[in-house]
Amino acid sequence: xxxxxxxxxxxxxxxxxxxxxxxxxxxxxxxxxxxxxxxxxxxxxxxxxxxxxxxxxxxxxxxxxxxxxxxxxxxxxxxxxxxxxxxxxxxxxxxxxxxxxxxxxxxxxxxxxxxxxxxxxxxxxxxxxxxxxxxxxxxxxxxxxxxxxxxxxxxxxxxxxxxxxxxxxxxxxxxxxxxxxxxxxxxxxxxxxxxxxxxxxxxxxxxxxxxxxxxxxxxxxxxxxxxxxxxxxxxxxxxxxxxxxxxxxxxxxxxxxxxxxxxxxxxxxxxxxxxxxxxxxxxxxxxxxxxxxxxxxxxxxxxxxxxxxxxxxxxxxxxxxxxxxxxxxxxxxxxxxxxxxxxxxxxxxxxxxxxxxxxxxxxxxxxxxxxxxxxxxxxxxxxxxxxxxxxxxxxxxxxxxxxxxxxxxxxxxxxxxxxxxxxxxxxxxxxxxxxxxxxxxxxxxxxxxxxxxxxxxxxxxxxxxxxxxxxxxxxxxxxxxxxxxxxxxxxxxxxxxxxxxxxxxxxxxxxxxxxxxxxxxxxxxxxxxxxxxxxxxxxxxxxxxx
Amino acid sequence: xxxxxxxxxxxxxxxxxxxxxxxxxxxxxxxxxxxxxxxxxxxxxxxxxxxxxxxxxxxxxxxxxxxxxxxxxxxxxxxxxxxxxxxxxxxxxxxxxxxxxxxxxxxxxxxxxxxxxxxxxxxxxxxxxxxxxxxxxxxxxxxxxxxxxxxxxxxxxxxxxxxxxxxxxxxxxxxxxxxxxxxxxxxxxxxxxxxxxxxxxxxxxxxxxxxxxxxxxxxxxxxxxxxxxxxxxxxxxxxxxxxxxxxxxxxxxxxxxxxxxxxxxxxxxxxxxxxxx
Numbered sequence: 070x071x072x073x074x075x076x077x078x079x080x081x082x083x084x085x086x087x088x089x090x091x092x093x094x095x096x097x098x099x100x101x102x103x104x105x106x107x108x109x110x111x112x113x114x115x116x117x118x119x120x121x122x123x124x125x126x127x128x129x130x131x132x133x134x135x136x137x138x139x140x141x142x143x144x145x146x147x148x149x150x151x152x153x154x155x156x157x158x159x160x161x162x163x164x165x166x167x168x169x170x171x172x173x174x175x176x177x178x179x180x181x182x183x184x185x186x187x188x189x190x191x192x193x194x195x196x197x198x199x200x201x202x203x204x205x206x207x208x209x210x211x212x213x214x215x216x217x218x219x220x221x222x223x224x225x226x227x228x229x230x231x232x233x234x235x236x237x238x239x240x241x242x243x244x245x246x247x248x249x250x251x252x253x254x255x256x257x258x259x260x261x262x263x264x265x266x267x268x269x270x271x272x273x274x275x276x277x278x279x280x281x282x283x284x285x286x287x288x289x290x291x292x293x294x295x296x297x298x299x300x301x302x303x304x305x306x307x308x309x310x311x312x313x314x315x316x317x318x319x320x321x322x323x324x325x326x327x328x329x330x331x332x333x334x335x336x337x338x339x340x341x342x343x344x345x346x347x348x349x350x351x352x353x354x355x356x357x358x359x360x361x362x363x364x365x366x367x368x369x370x371x372x373x374x375x376x377x378x379x380x381x382x383x384x385x386x387x388x389x390x391x392x393x394x395x396x397x398x399x400x401x402x403x404x405x406x407x408x409x410x411x412x413x414x415x416x417x418x419x420x421x422x423x424x425x426x427x428x429x430x431x432x433x434x435x436x437x438x439x440x441x442x443x444x445x446x447x448x449x450x451x452x453x454x455x456x457x458x459x460x461x462x463x464x465x466x467x468x469x470x471x472x473x474x475x476x477x478x479x480x481x482x483x484x485x486x487x488x489x490x491x492x493x494x495x496x497x498x499x500x501x502x503x504x505x506x507x508x509x510x511x512x513x514x515x516x517x518x519x520x521x522x523x524x525x526x527x528x529x530x531x532x533x534x535x536x537x538x539x540x541x542x543x544x545x546x547x548x549x550x551x552x553x554x555x556x557x558x559x560x561x562x563x564x565x566x567x568x569x570x571x572x573x574x575x576x577x578x579x580x581x582x583x584x585x586x587x588x589x590x591x592x593x594x595x596x597x598x599x600x601x602x603x604x605x606x607x608x609x610x611x612x613x614x615x
Numbered sequence: 616x617x618x619x620x621x622x623x624x625x626x627x628x629x630x631x632x633x634x635x636x637x638x639x640x641x642x643x644x645x646x647x648x649x650x651x652x653x654x655x656x657x658x659x660x661x662x663x664x665x666x667x668x669x670x671x672x673x674x675x676x677x678x679x680x681x682x683x684x685x686x687x688x689x690x691x692x693x694x695x696x697x698x699x700x701x702x703x704x705x706x707x708x709x710x711x712x713x714x715x716x717x718x719x720x721x722x723x724x725x726x727x728x729x730x731x732x733x734x735x736x737x738x739x740x741x742x743x744x745x746x747x748x749x750x751x752x753x754x755x756x757x758x759x760x761x762x763x764x765x766x767x768x769x770x771x772x773x774x775x776x777x778x779x780x781x782x783x784x785x786x787x788x789x790x791x792x793x794x795x796x797x798x799x800x801x802x803x804x805x806x807x808x809x810x811x812x813x814x815x816x817x818x819x820x821x822x823x824x825x826x827x828x829x830x831x832x833x834x835x836x837x838x839x840x841x842x843x844x845x846x847x848x849x850x851x852x853x854x855x856x857x858x859x860x861x862x863x864x865x866x867x868x869x870x871x872x873x874x875x876x877x878x879x880x881x882x883x884x885x886x887x888x889x890x891x892x
Contacts, residue, residue: 121697123718163694164723241738282641284736287752288745290646291680300640334745342676348669349811350745388737390746393725487810491666494814602694 098142101615105206106134108609109158117564118589119605123165124156131156131165135172135206146177148188152240159209160239162601170240173213184220189213189237192230194251194271197400198326198359199307199385202236210394213237214247226255236387236396243387243396244278267313274306275331275387275398285332285389289352295341298332298354305331307357307385307399321364326383328357333384334392336423357383361402374431378404381452384422404429405447406462408480411535411553412502412522416484417591418458424451439468443478456497459483476506486529490591498528516541520551530588532557547572553588577614582607646752648681652759654751655869655885656687657730658823659717659741661694662708663701665810670727670744671822677748684755686867686885688797689823692717695726703815704806712797713825715832732882733871759884760786761841765868769890774855776890778829780868781848784841788883790872792841793834796851797867798827798890800859823865829853833880834871855890864890 109132113125124131132155139148152172160166175188191213193201202214216234223229230251235242251271258264277285282303289298311324332352340351358381365374380401387396401420404427408414427449435441443464449457464478484498504522511517520537537551553566570583587604658674660667674687691708694700698707717723720730720740728741731750736742742750763782770776778796807819829851837849855861869885 115699118700121694121700161722161724164721166722238738244737280737284746284749284753286641286643286749287646288749289643291677291748291752297645298643300642302638302640304638342672343679344672344675346672346675348672348676350669352745390737390739390743390749392743392745395724491810494810 098140100138100140102136102138103615104134104136104611104613106132106609106611108132109604110607110609112606114586114603114605116561117566117586117605118603119586122158122163122602124158125605128156128165131158133157133159133206137173144179147175149174154209157209159207168240172211172240182222184218184222186218186220187216189215190218190232190234192218192232193400194230194249194273195269195309195311195324195326196322196361196402198324198361198383198402199271199309199328199399200247200249200273201398201400203400208394210397211237211239212397215242216247228253236398238387238396244281245387246276246278247273247387247398248276249273264314264316266315269309269311271309271311272306273385273398274304275385276304277389281388281390285352289332292351293341293343296351298352301332301354302330305329305385318368319364319366321362323362324360326359326361328383328385330354330356332389333357333382333386334389335382352389355382357381357385359383359401370435372431372433374429376404376427376429376431378402378425378427379452380420380422380425382423404449405458405460406431406445408462410504410506410520410522411537411551412524412533413462413480413504415524415533415590416482416486416498416500417489418449418484419489419591421449421451421457421488424453425457426450426452439470441466455485456483457485457488472510474506474508477504479503496528498526500524500526514543516543523556527559529559530555530561531559545574547574555588579610579612581610583610646680648684648755650684650755650758651762652684652755652757653885653887654681654685654732654754655867655882656685656747656751657716657720657733658687658689659692659720659723659726659728659730660689661691661696661701661726662703662805662807663697664695664726665808667695667727668807668809668816668819669811670729673744673747674823677751680748681751681755685751686869686887687823688799688825688867689821690716690825693723693726701808703808704817706803706805708803708805708821708824710825710827712828712832719833732885733880734882735879758785760784760788760872761870761883763847763868763870763884763886765866765886765888767866767888767890769855769861771861771891774857774861775852776829776855776866777850777852778866778868779848779850780870781846782870782884783844783846785843787840787842788872789840790874791836792838792883793836793871793873794830794849794851795832795834795869795871796829797825798829798853798855799865799867800824800826801863801865802860826856826859826864827853834873836873861890866890 111124111129113120119125134153136151139146150173153169154166157166173189175186175190177186191202202212204211214232214234215237216232218232220228220230233248235246253269256266307326307328309324309326313322332354335353336350338351338353340348342348361378363376366372385398387398401422403420405418429447432444445462447460451457461481467475480502482500486492486495486498502522502524506520508516508518518539522535524533526532534554534556539547539549541547548571550569555564566586566588568583568585570581572581584607585604589603590601658670677685690713692713696709723741727744729747730740731747732754736750761782761784763780766779768777780794801822803821803824804818805821806815806817809816837847855864866888870883871880872883873880
């Protein structure tokens with residue numbers, strides 16, 4: 070059934086099935102849904118670089134929306150999602166993308182110990198390093214598996230899962246076929262024991278289509294003898310073994326993964342051309358591996374987390390020719406702190422799938438109920454020891470219950486902009502960013518919040534000052550106004566990037582309108598990042614759950 | 616044997632059955648260029664794009680590999696070609712037609728991007744540089760549906776030019792058949808951001824740069840059907856800008872088959888000729 074060409078027919082058939090089930094069981098089902106809609110009105114501002122895209126030059130307006138509907142009855146669950154992109158920047162921030170249609174449908178049913186699912190499915194194995202079908206709307210990642218999944222409960226503690234299908238590509242699918250199998254369990258020492266383990270094992274296989282292989286073979290056949298690859302497998306497999314060991318307050322997660330030989334694009338490999346010149350980047354036939362471990366201790370007033378990850382040629386994509394955020398079968402967890410303040414989150418390291426060695430340590434200490442300290446350190450290098458990213462982050466939180474909360478700290482970063490943003494000849498960005506966040510509760514309903522951050526750096530755009538004032542009237546209103554100011558600029562004049570907005574929440578509906586001037590920067594979501602150009606204009610957002 | 620033990624044995628065997636078989640790998644043979652097909656590669660580039668010189672090197676590599684079967688046009692258009700945003704060098708290498716083609720052959724998902732014969736491969740039109748060779752190799756294997764000769768009449772005094780395309784169909788073709796004629800300049804010395812050179816190279820040599828078109832950006836319609844052996848003769852004229860070095864000008868022509876209903880506009884055959892001998 071071609072749901073892209075005839076989405077209406079698909080929806081009709083799904084709901085016909087649903088009505089049939091309802092009639093047969095004479096039961097009332099449960100409808101639920103959600104809506105997210107964003108509208109952007111573009112106002113050209115060449116001073117900040119918000120120009121030269123179709124949206125600023127001629128379209129002036131863009132929108133994205135997702136409407137989810139699901140219905141459950143008698144152990145069945147059916148769902149559809151309508152996706153809309155009108156003059157959207159999500160696919161490529163420098164271009165415009167317009168399309169709309171049925172973005173997802175699925176049917177699920179449980180028959181005793183067997184769970185059956187078909188359609189567009191989201192799922193993962195272990196931490197996702199060999200397979201993760203997921204959605205990150207801010208980056209227009211929708212890697213749903215379009216296929217069938219069977220899950221069988223062997224007993225209360227053990228479960229086996231198998232799936233097969235193709236990966237979604239916007240409103241179509243990639244040609245390669247994916248299949249997978251996993252086994253997940255839970256073992257405890259008994260009722261009185263203070264330990265348990267949560268082991269698992271998974272395999273994912275990818276088979277290139279004849280068309281993909283023809284294109285790949287034609288590509289490789291053009292290589293010079295120095296780089297020539299004689300034969301290429303259609304199938305590649307990724308294996309993973311993982312386990313979480315919990316003993317009292319300690320928890321240790323470890324995962325090891327291996328990917329069999331396949332042709333991948335190595336961005337850093339040198340290729341000899343027929344002209345005698347060399348180019349950086351070529352297809353290589355290589356296996357991959359990954360080790361990921363996370364050890365934590367969570368006490369009543371003290372907690373520590375230690376993360377380690379080593380990645381070696383672990384890009385696993387649904388098509389050998391796609392790059393950036395496209396066609397990713399797996400997900401490599403980020404190893405840096407996920408910062409939330411505007412300036413502390415300005416420089417974010419994207420996960421390096423070809424080669425990365427990363428450690429992170431996170432310490433939390435709460436000597437009193439109203440006082441806590443946090444120290445975080447992360448360090449990322451390539452496999453040759455070249456520094457990619459380093460961050461020291463500290464935070465102190467002081468509270469007067471029901472009256473005020475004060476959060477403050479300092480962040481220090483070293484960020485390899487050349488690697489993470491692909492900018493040539495730019496130096497390492499060194500930042501030093503103190504910040505403070507003060508929340509004051511005026512009464513039971515009204516609150517007042519102030520954020521101040523200062524980023525000191527000689528690189529990129531230079532130093533920044535950011536201030537935000539937010540006034541909340543619970544449970545409905547939030548008013549906010551902020552400004553980011555280039556106090557010591559290196560590229561532009563001293564520019565202001567003001568933002569003002571109102572958020573209104575009523576029940577499960579939320580409405581927001583913001584006037585925004587936003588500087589160019591890297592936007593990351595779940596460890597996946599991309600460079601976003603500056604924005605100038607008005608943003609509307611509506612979200613609803615029902 | 617207990618049923619439970621049997622279950623576990625089956626569970627252990629299933630992965631081996633599903634994933635353990637040995638496959639027949641695809642043997643790669645070195646390419647042997649040949650045939651009559653001439654492929655058009657339209658590259659979208661910009662002086663502010665630091666990875667684009669890598670694409671240019673790949674283009675020269677492909678031209679060395681397919682000297683008789685490949686025609687390349689470098690179109691400076693879009694974000695990275697805009698001098699308002701990337702203030703490097705002296706010249707604005709954008710053209711009105713190039714900007715229109717950037718939209719017509721979109722969406723763009725990164726630079727450098729190349730369009731091979733205006734054909735969708737795996738649903739993608741604008742391809743990354745690493746994918747060009749493969750799809751050019753795919754296209755070359757197909758025989759051309761039309762063939763044509765390019766001739767030109769150039770007056771070096773007033774710099775007027777008349778370009779003729781004389782061709783015939785090698786198979787029956789139906790659709791909106793259009794001819795496009797592009798004027799390219801080679802050897803333009805101007806700045807270019809180059810990642811591997813560590814920044815802006817002031818005296819970078821730009822090749823195959825689209826300067827003008829003698830037709831509309833999306834081609835001039837000349838037939839809706841061509842039968843096998845049916846001939847066509849087309850003529851287009853224009854003027855070469857006095858600022859361009861006419862000894863470095865190339866004329867590129869190609870025939871496209873536009874099928875609006877199917878949303879396709881594939882190039883059937885391309886050709887190239889120097890403006891002056």
